[in-house]
Amino acid sequence: DCPASVRKQLGRLFAQALTATVPTQPDVVPLIDACIAKNGVKHADYQCNNAMSLFAKIKGKQEEFKNPRSLGEGIMKNLPQSEMIESCSVAGPGFVNVVLSKKWIAQSVQKLLTDGIDSWAPRLPIKRVMVDFSSPNIAKEMHVGHLRSTIIGDTLARMLEFCQPECLIRRNHIGDWGTQFGMLIAYLFEKYPNPDAVNESDIGDLQAFYKASKLKFDSDPDFKLTAQQSVVKLQGGDPKYLKAWKQICDISRTEFNKVYQRLGIRLEEMPESFFNPLIPPTLEKLEKLGLIEDSDGARVIFVEGVDIPLIAVKRDGGYNYFSTDLASLWYRLNVEKLDWNIYVTDVGQWQHFDMLFKAFRRAGWLPKDENEYPICTHIGFGLVCGDDGKRFRSRSSETVRLVDLLDEAKRRCKVALLERDNAKDWSEEEIEKTSEAIGYGAVKYADLKINRTTNYTFNFDQMLNDKGNTAVYLLYAHARICSIIRKSGKDIEELKKTGTVVLDHEDERTLGLHLLQFTEVFVESCSNLLPNVLCEYLYNLSEIFTKKFYSSCQVVGSPEETSRLLLCEATLVVMRHCFYLLGIEPVYKL
Ligand code: ARG
Structure with missing residues (x-):
């Protein structure tokens, strides 16, 4: 459930309208979308798309509706009164367009300021979640592949945590065993x-x-x-x-x-060796179910749709990566009683997890049909590549050490900071802290902003550019808004109590609406486990603030100063929360 989502709220209104209009189809799910601007113009904020498909179902059964458009009109007439809505219209073949009330948008932004971002948190229909991420191997240095797993896994854990599950485990399945x-x-x-x-x-x-x-x-x-x-x-x-x-x-x-x-990564370690003693009893259970066969002296399990079997015990009697994962998944389901197990590794391991989950389904330990909320999910990500498009390596063609990489990101940020005009106003500590925040933030954001399933090109110049879609740009935007508020000399806490948000200017309204759309974008990003959706939202937020609102609406010294300062503050609240979810440390002064 998610009361703060504008889409959901409109969905509830339209659900009533749909049932009232077509009583014979009581379970129609409202199809609500935010409108997309065409050539920079948007005719409405949201649209309901049900009329077309619903008309096909009732054709000839309800005489008053001759075509989808007239059905759309019927739906619109039955839409309950709401303070959310300013006006409605029917467009094209039968879309019901909704323009939100700017007063309602303003009130919702104001509510965010008083109630805080947690009041916008959706609830997960899941109780006990685990994210298995990072999971490097002992004696082999952590490399950029583990960096991706660490960054993506941490963000997913932060996102899920925001939905307040009963229990969230950040699991480091360290490879500490083996020949x-x-x-x-x-x-x-x-x-x-x-x-x-x-x-x-x-x-x-x-x-x-x-x-x-x-x-x-x-x-x-x-x-x-x-x-x-x-x-x-x-x-x-x-x-x-x-x-x-x-x-x-x-x-x-x-x-x-x-x-x-x-x-800034938190992880609880439960290494491979922990599961050693659990391997024999797990295999015994599978044996009893008749799943384990002999193949050339190895003990194997065949699963649906895969030619090669899963090797549970090697020919020499030794255990392997599979044996451990059979035992660990058994433990996660039966001892830890987790109802969502998310594994974050490179896509190269998809077959390993596919076979693992299939073996569990064959054993009846996982439901045969995984529905909308699967119990096990493998999150795969693409390779980290260098500028040449090949696997990322350092000059000596060895894999790159993570610490060196982070050092370099920080070093470059420090150089850039020291070159600034105001460099002498900064204390040594400020320079250190800020170059870490920007450098590490840039490495994370560059990774998170692309769809995780694609390969990712590691390029310092690109990720540290202060103009493109980078953490540097976003952190600058954040710091600039902080300085607007500082320069006003006003006490924001005081304004929150006494001031009122008003959205009379079109660009104020656009900013307010974008702020309000945080929740539904977050839900989309979280339910598909795609952090890039959240990055895009954050980038658009800075763009709307900078290129629209701030370029057309004077803040300090204007008659609307109070309301505009509140809008700045609301922008900061949402930006900072996005930074938090992405594991980026905000910078207050730049
Ligand atoms: N140690 C593995 C690797 O470096 C990743 C482990 C992922 N988790 C698991 N339960 N298999 O590739």
């Missing part, structure tokens, strides 16, 4: 015969450590044997090996946490 650990541990013991003496800085560069051990593994048969024996020891729970494993994991964790801290 690579045999190699790493064997190498660690070889380099540091006394593991107690090892400290973090010795193997601080885990990627280099990983590479060196891999090199030895591939070239030295004796070492390879020791590595394989180490896996067995580790899996058998030998304390010495477990300790070394933990040591290696902790070093990785420290690195991951640095990135999370910089980006």
Whole structure:
């Protein structure tokens, strides 16, 4: 439910009109859309599109309606009185156009100022949601692919959180298990015969450590044997090996946490190793249901519409990525009792999740037909590419380290800030904080503003441009509005209590209406799990503010100053909330 959505509110009015007009079709769902401007002109704010399809259903049954247009007129006549609506008309084949009352828009904006943005939050029909995101692998550095998962996953979690589910879990399914650990541990013991003496800085560069051990593994048969024996020891729970494993994991964790801290990401870790003990009982249950077959010594599950089977147990008896996900999904459904599990990874893993969910459906552990609200959803995103259109790599053709990338974004922002005329008015701390907010914000926004399913080109110059559709531009717009209010010398809290929002100028009205449309855009963005829809809204908001409202309506010193300052404040409230949802830190002075 979503009382703040203009579309929903109009929908309720039209539902009454539709039933009154066509009593034989009581369950018609109102089709309401915001009108789109043609050549810069909009004839109305919203339209109801039911007449055309409804006419086809009642043709010949209700004599008074000769065509869709006359049905549209009938619907319009039956529309209940409402303070929302200024006027209605029927257009074209039977669209019912609605112009909203500007007084009502103004009152709604005023209400936002008194009640806050939470009063605009929709409610989710779902109780317990989990977003599985970021989920990097130990010993392999976090790379740009994980950056996308981290940024997109965090935003989705923030969006869902705004809908106030009973429980929201931000899950980091860290890859902390697997055969690579045999190699790493064997190498660690070889380099540091006394593991107690090892400290973090010795193997601080885990990627280099990983590479060196891999090199030895591939070239030295004796070492390879020791590595394989180490896996067995580790899996058998030998304390010495477990300790070394933990040591290696902790070093990785420290690195991951640095990135999370910089980006303001909250995550709860439940790593792959947590699910190890749950794998055998999960497989046993599947076995009892007759789902598991033998294939060349491996234990496999066949699922609908896929030629290759899902490998639950490898030929050597070992477990894999699938085994862990079978156990973890079982846990999520039965122990954590989650009713929406969202997995955020690159699209390349779609088949993994497709097969996983299908296996669960085959077992009867997930409903056969997933409806509008699926219990499991895989959110795939495209590759991160460089300017050459190929997978993003640094010059040495290695994957790019995330910390380097964030450092670079910050560095460039700092340079730009220091070049500004007012640079000397800034304290060192302000420069640091602001260049972080802009730099990290720019990296996030560049990723979020495109449809996540497409590939994404990483380009510093583009994302840090202060004129295009970038976080830099948006943060500037926000800071500029803050400075308008500051310059007025007025106390906004006081104005909120005593002032009134009036929308007499066309551009004031346009801004007010766009503010009010936040909720329905948010609902669209959230229900399709597409943050780019929200980015587009935010960008349009800044454009409407800057190019329409602020260029035609003087604020400070005008007779309408109070109302216009309130409109500025309302714009800030909505902008800041968008920034919050996108994980971007606002900047108050620029
Ligand atoms: N660690 C995996 C990777 O880096 C992502 C894990 C996603 N979550 C899951 N439950 N499979 O590709």
